[in-house]
Amino acid sequence: MVIPLRNVAIVGVGHSKFGRRVDTSLPELTWEAIKEALNDAGISQEDIEFVSLGNIGVWSSEVSPGAAILEYSGLIPKEFIRVETACSSGSAAVKAAYMAIASGSADIAMALGAEKMNEVDTPRGVEILARIGNYFWEFENFGPTFVGYYAFFATAYMHKYGATEEDLAKIAVKNHYYASFNPKAHFPKKITIEDAMGSPYIAWPLKLYDCSPISDGAAAVIFASEKIAKKLTDSPVWIRAIEGATATSNHSKRENFLSIPSTRIAAEKAYKRAGIDRNNPVKHIDVVEVHDCFTIAEIIAYEDLGFVRKGEGYKLAREEQTYIGGLIPVNLSGGLKAKGHPIGATGVSMIVELTKQLQQRVEKERQAPIEHGTALAHNVGGTGHYVFVTILSLSKP
Amino acid sequence: MSAENKDVDKETLRKKLPITYDKKTQLPLWRDVRTLTLNYTISVGKIFPFFEKLAEGKILAIKCKHCGELYFPPQVDCPKCRKSEVDWIELSGEGELETYTLIKIKPQSFSHYDDYVIAIGRLKEGVRVLAWLRVDDISKIHIGMKIKLVVSERLPESYLVYEFVPAEE
Known part of the structure; x- marks a missing residue:
């Protein structure tokens, strides 16, 4: 049975500066995004009926940060839930807010993503991140890091297809290039192939410049039903699909280290719902944000999302086909690599970025040409433990 | 003040404020005076034979008596059969x-x-x-x-x- 869902529009977006934000507390940081989103939508806190938050915490002192953020932001007594799907927690918050509108439970809802990772020092941050994998059978005795988990994929992929460390470095160079035009990026500066290739190994074969940073940041998106959206904006962005899938906690239970199966499943479902040809999705899509927590993840995402055939993703990097003007522009925000990766904020940040891309209101150097009016966000928790693929469009479903 | 507070600035300590200054930005940071050390106890009663046999140099997996599915890490419940009758088998x-x-x-x-x-x-x-x-x-x-x-x-x-x-x- 297909349950009829109501159409859901994005009517306002907000985004804090990402970075090492030792100048703000978690509620102060989240308010930066909330305030911007309320102003963007032209509504007040009273209009919001439901709030969701993607946040992992542990590295920040507030154990249950929801009420602290709501109180600081004047959002008490709104209904609230916090969600956790590792690094895709932000997309889970988007899904929760989307469902609140789609189901008819609310007419205006807000998804928040917020993370304050620098309330602990870097060694403790690395430790907490590493524990996102299977704790007892992987972490306890063998101490993998998250870089290490993705290094399993890099090792296997390079061995199988002949990709090189320089191909991976080209992803970092591209994402830093676009971040240099994004004032809200953690690292708004260009780097060279030599910078990337000369950086130290963190978990062989991945080097420092293959890795996203430990960031603080927040993002907010306000959703509305069709009736309300028409009153608020002339240029809403519509959610055409937000679909998720999962993969095993234990890496030892994965079939291979060349693909993230949950990305393929989530993409298939999202393409079907949005009416996009799964055999050639790029012909429908103007701009994409993929989950480049590590450079190898972006290359594998090209394949799992169906932009190219299996084993050819590294060629897109090598031939610079994911810059503006190439086959499909990817991560014009700077990606997780250079925009930063405040874990729970990332999925919401992707929706903020793509909404502004479709509305052609990002900095001109990193604005994609908008022809089809369609964008795709790909957000991964863990190494595919949880995946969400979201399709946004200027045209109503 | 606890060991965690070693980096607290002497001047601010004199003012009885647990404030440290960020090395990069010089911004003030409250140095938490409550320290939490976490060390978990994880239940392994259902898979205890795995650990007992480690002491004999053996590494065990679990095989479902009904469908024959092999489980490593060991788990005593087969979600496919919804049954819990299993054999411990030694891996080569x-x-x-x-x-x-x-x-x-x-x-x-x-x-x-x-x-x-x-x-x-x-x-x-x-x-x-x-x-x-x-x-x-x-x-x-x-x-x-x-x-x-x-x-x-x-x-x-x-x-x-x-x-x-x-x-x-």
Whole structure:
């Protein structure tokens, strides 16, 4: 049975500066995004009926940060839930807010993503991140890091297809290039192939410049039903699909280290719902944000999302086909690599970025040409433990 | 003040404020005066034979009596059959290297070890295992090489774990 869902529009977006934000507390940081989103939508806190938050915490002192953020932001007594799907927690918050509108439970809802990772020092941050994998059978005795988990994929992929460390470095160079035009990026500066290739190994074969940073940041998106959206904006962005899938906690239970199966499943479902040809999705899509927590993840995402055939993703990097003007522009925000990766904020940040891309209101150097009016966000928790693929469009479903 | 407060500025300490200054930005940071140390107790009663047999140098997996599914890590409930009648079986340990990495930047609780190789090996019984791969020279590691899963003692903690070693070619 297909349950009829109501159409859901994005009517306002907000985004804090990402970075090492030792100048703000978690509620102060989240308010930066909330305030911007309320102003963007032209509504007040009273209009919001439901709030969701993607946040992992542990590295920040507030154990249950929801009420602290709501109180600081004047959002008490709104209904609230916090969600956790590792690094895709932000997309889970988007899904929760989307469902609140789609189901008819609310007419205006807000998804928040917020993370304050620098309330602990870097060694403790690395430790907490590493524990996102299977704790007892992987972490306890063998101490993998998250870089290490993705290094399993890099090792296997390079061995199988002949990709090189320089191909991976080209992803970092591209994402830093676009971040240099994004004032809200953690690292708004260009780097060279030599910078990337000369950086130290963190978990062989991945080097420092293959890795996203430990960031603080927040993002907010306000959703509305069709009736309300028409009153608020002339240029809403519509959610055409937000679909998720999962993969095993234990890496030892994965079939291979060349693909993230949950990305393929989530993409298939999202393409079907949005009416996009799964055999050639790029012909429908103007701009994409993929989950480049590590450079190898972006290359594998090209394949799992169906932009190219299996084993050819590294060629897109090598031939610079994911810059503006190439086959499909990817991560014009700077990606997780250079925009930063405040874990729970990332999925919401992707929706903020793509909404502004479709509305052609990002900095001109990193604005994609908008022809089809369609964008795709790909957000991964863990190494595919949880995946969400979201399709946004200027045209109503 | 606790040990956590060693970096608190002397002047602010004189004012009885647990304030430290960020090294990069000089912004004031409240140095939390409450310290939480977490160390979990994890229930292993249902899979205790696995640990008992480690002491005999054996590495066990679980096989569902009904559908024959093999489980490693061991789990006593078969979600396919929704039944819990299982056999413990000893793994041969013989396998092939599928992928690996060398961890240079370690989690804090692993910082006292030398750099270590973590591998995923596929055993001939069909299950995969994640474990350290003990080698003298990492340049000799290659995907597809024959490896063997063995019980070893982890030092300096002196407790039993399993790890891969290169198999005699």
